[in-house]
Amino acid sequence: MEKQPQVEGLEITGVSVIVCCYNSVSRIEPTLKHLARQCKVPHANYELIIVDNGSTDDIEFFCKKVWSEDGNPYNLKVVREPEPGLSNARIKGLKEASYGICVFCDDDNWLSDQYLKSVLSEFENNLRLGALGGNPSAVSSLPIPDWFSYKASHFAAKSMGDGVLKYPEVKTVYGAGMALRKEPFLQALNAGFQFALSDRKKKKLSSGGDLEICYLYTLMNFDLIYQPALKFKHFMEPNRLSKEYLFRLLKSNTRSAARLYPYVYLEQGLKMNRWAWAKDLYYSMRSLFVSLVIFLVKGLITQRGDVFKYRVDAFVCYQKVMALCMLSRGYQTRYRNLSAFFHSIRHTPKKSFDS
Numbered sequence: 001m002e003k004q005p006q007v008e009g010l011e012i013t014g015v016s017v018i019v020c021c022y023n024s025v026s027r028i029e030p031t032l033k034h035l036a037r038q039c040k041v042p043h044a045n046y047e048l049i050i051v052d053n054g055s056t057d058d059i060e061f062f063c064k065k066v067w068s069e070d071g072n073p074y075n076l077k078v079v080r081e082p083e084p085g086l087s088n089a090r091i092k093g094l095k096e097a098s099y100g101i102c103v104f105c106d107d108d109n110w111l112s113d114q115y116l117k118s119v120l121s122e123f124e125n126n127l128r129l130g131a132l133g134g135n136p137s138a139v140s141s142l143p144i145p146d147w148f149s150y151k152a153s154h155f156a157a158k159s160m161g162d163g164v165l166k167y168p169e170v171k172t173v174y175g176a177g178m179a180l181r182k183e184p185f186l187q188a189l190n191a192g193f194q195f196a197l198s199d200r201k202k203k204k205l206s207s208g209g210d211l212e213i214c215y216l217y218t219l220m221n222f223d224l225i226y227q228p229a230l231k232f233k234h235f236m237e238p239n240r241l242s243k244e245y246l247f248r249l250l251k252s253n254t255r256s257a258a259r260l261y262p263y264v265y266l267e268q269g270l271k272m273n274r275w276a277w278a279k280d281l282y283y284s285m286r287s288l289f290v291s292l293v294i295f296l297v298k299g300l301i302t303q304r305g306d307v308f309k310y311r312v313d314a315f316v317c318y319q320k321v322m323a324l325c326m327l328s329r330g331y332q333t334r335y336r337n338l339s340a341f342f343h344s345i346r347h348t349p350k351k352s353f354d355s
Contacts, residue, residue, distance in 0.1 A: 035111060105176075129223045133177065246312075
């Protein structure tokens with residue numbers, strides 16, 4: 001029989017929206033305007049937490065000014081997290097949150113008016129639900145280029161479809177717009193969980209923290225769901241709509257994802273033996289070889305198909321190989337540590353959802 005998730009602090013009294021900021025004044029106003037328009041529910045409250053992650057643009061004053069102009073629709077507080085990194089800022093926000101359900105809203109996410117109301121309903125109706133993903137679409141002040149759609153998922157700006165998806169149909173959801181049950185996350189932190197990835201740091205395009213959160217919840221036996229009704233727009237600043245930015249983003253995302261391979265092994269119920277690194281490197285090199293042949297033959301020689309797509313595919317495969325080469329030492333260590341952590345936390349007595 002499947003083990004039920006264990007958690008403390010089940011009472012849901014509201015939703016805490018966490019917006020992590022680093023020099024966000026130039027883009028956060030529309031985000032705040034959309035949050036101010038959220039539909040209320042009579043039995044629950046909302047709060048907005050701005051986490052200043054080392055900004056130098058007086059984000060606190062700006063947010064309070066905009067929020068006041070919108071009539072202070074619900075409580076706003078600004079907290080500071082001096083340690084750089086989106087993962088650190090999110091942890092700070094979760095620890096400051098007053099309510100059991102939290103929503104990560106990026107500073108360029110425009111949530112639909114029913115977003116928080118729908119999030120609350122999803123969690124109230126499913127006590128096994130750990131993390132919930134939304135349905136984004138890209139908007140910008142400039143026309144979105146044709147190539148963008150091919151890798152829009154790397155920008156957290158591509159819909160995952162019109163139907164509800166539940167783990168294991170979906171393995172991960174976007175961190176942008178993600179809603180989660182707070183207590184399991186805090187319990188994991190108290191039990192010694194540490195992120196392998198810092199996620200974005202100031203202007204660095206490091207990423208992957210959202211993937212790690214998804215693995216955390218599913219490995220703790222909580223439900224992970226993609227809900228297409230949770231719609232939001234993800235604003236793309238013009239500087240993000242260049243091919244140069246795309247390749248920087250792909251390099252960062254691909255190398256970060258490789259560091260999460262231990263989670264993949266655990267999620268699939270596989271053991272990472274001493275040959276795992278060599279095997280993963282071999283398959284990555286084989287994929288690189290195939291992608292290079294396709295790029296050379298179809299892209300450059302016969303010029304059949306989408307040359308840019310072939311180039312992108314080869315680039316991603318190359319970055320996987322490079323990432324694995326840099327992970328040759330201690331490849332099994334993270335797997336062993338994670339395996340021991342999840343084994344221990346599953347056997348730690350806590351108040352059950354069903355009690």
